[in-house]
Amino acid sequence: MRLAGKVALISGAASGIGRETAALFAREGAKVAGGDIAPFPSDFPGLPLRLDVTREENWEEAFAAAERELGPVDVLVNAAGIAESGSIEEASLESWRRVMAVNAEGTFLGCRAAVRAMKERAMKGRGGAIVNISSAAGLVGDPRLAAYCASKGAVRLLTKSVALHCARAGLGIRCNSVHPSFAETPMLERMFDAARDPARLRAGLERASPLGRLGTALEVAEAILFLASDAASFITGAELAIDGGLTAA
Template identity: 35%
Template sequence: MTAVLTGARVLVTGGAKGLGLATARAVLAGGGAVAIADIDEAAGAEAVASLSQEGTAVFVALDVTDDASWERAIGEAVEAMGGLTGVVNNAGIEISHLFVDLDPDAVRKILEVNVLGTALGIKHAFRAMRPEGAAGGGGAIVNIASVAATIAFPGIAAYSASKSAVDRLTKVAAAESGRLSYGVRVNTVCPGLVPNAMGAQLAVDMERLGLFPSVDEAVGAVVSLTPSGRLATEDDIANGVTFLLSEDAAFINGVTLSIDGAMGM
């Protein structure tokens, strides 16, 4: 069931596709407005068009690794939606590699998008939603980490490290927001493997790296590690995100919500 988000105004990074788009759709289903923020402007425009019958959706161009891009995107979102009550730091990348073949440039790219991108998202969400900010009414931030932050799965070292960092950023941000009376809650969601484009590519990579004999066996290994006995869906994750954005979660702050079928327990 989608959380009630009447009056919410939420920016979702990486919102043009996959989990980001599913989250945007869930925000609209809950009665909120959404700003889809993405570096892919064509996909962003297409996503907004697909959501046009479901509620208020706008697109803002955003490179999550660029401070000035964040400042501009948040300003455009506040103006277009008439405020801001939530930011979902969903944008992320995964590049699989074995340690013996580790590519420093690939690691830097993962850390820039997943860690720096999330940190800048927190920065500019705080600036907008704290009492003296452009929106000024408080709100909620949800950072998307991964079950990879809680388990050791081969071939994804840099990605796992980046998502562990996202979880720790969340704890520090929640503490700062409380101490400085920003009125902004900050929580993390750790999704399990979702069979979308990123999840499918991961399975292909596991075969390519020689870690599993086939794509099917790679997927089967993940399912076998999941007590619930299946992969996650994008809706499973989006429903958890919208709950954390909603007033039903008003006293939930600094937590890590695992939506992984108990894979990471």
């Protein structure tokens, strides 16, 4: 029970990595609130909240609702995200703005709301943790994903800025990022569906991974769990690749 007694708020919890993280956190003893714009599955193991991460006021409402129903929030996972493909020659300004609004601004608003909501208790020794989902595409460039790479690079360095601020101000809140490569989720399924030859694309991605396969949402959730838990009490501002070795090459 690695999160016994903790309350966690997870954005993007209706699907994929966020959903898997919510289930794992609940198994590990956390009380979980999920925030999403999409409908939640009927077996969601916690409090489903309507949260559009791009809307400032939604964040305040989500933290207030989680605290009212479950108790003060100890952990925030910023898992909501969207992917739109397009090289620098193809990507439209509208696409850039959509991707930056959810992935970069949404994570900024989430971190800010979390620090405001958590710092009083965290400073008294309770501690607090934020885990941001960046991407392997926030560590290395991908020519097909101009806006997505930029948004995930922003998440990587926002994480370090938040971590340093919280550490230097003695707030007791840690902030770290995880960097998955290709993990089997509905987001990846949509990418395969849009491809001219999905089987060829899948085989290519598997070949590109030094471990020779795609990841699973649970493998990403396990890394998020570690960084959210007290086992990572001396880790802040760190970036953890969950990519089968992709970015080690």
